[in-house]
Amino acid sequence: MEYDTPSPVREAGLSDLPKIIPALKILRPHLSDQDFYTMIPVLFEEGYRIIFIGDDRLAYSVAGYRTLNFLYSGKTLYIDDLVTLPDHLKKGYATQLLAWLKSYARNNGFDHFSLDSGFQRKTAHRLYLNEGLEMEGFHFGRKVSDL
DSSP: OOOSSOOOOEEOOGGGHHHHHHHHHHHOTTSOHHHHHHHHHHHHHTTOEEEEEEOSSOEEEEEEEEEEEETTTEEEEEEEEEEEOGGGTTSSHHHHHHHHHHHHHHHTTOSEEEEOOOTTOHHHHHHHHHTTOOOOOOOOOOOGGGO
């Protein structure tokens, strides 16, 4: 597969929120811009990090990740969010972000590489399988207020 000229993968800081929020809203449409401005600084304090590919005004593809430790998998690079703007699909950006994340995991002593994906995201599932990930199980959950 041929891709556009690779854009450098950059790490986002709080000043990058205006350029990354449009992509994140594709994946998290239930959140308002203000929700992102409120939540992302808290997530950053908890170790959440964001990388992206884009230009100086807009992130075309975004990945949010963190380090988690589990008894079943050890030190795990967990990808919370991976999304590409619709106008920038099929350009290899998500593949580039995944390559960066896999390299980061290998170079920083991680034991496992993990993400969850909604059943409806079939195109994303093909990407993950093509990138060497395996379906390892189901994720179960529910809002606490509904329990």
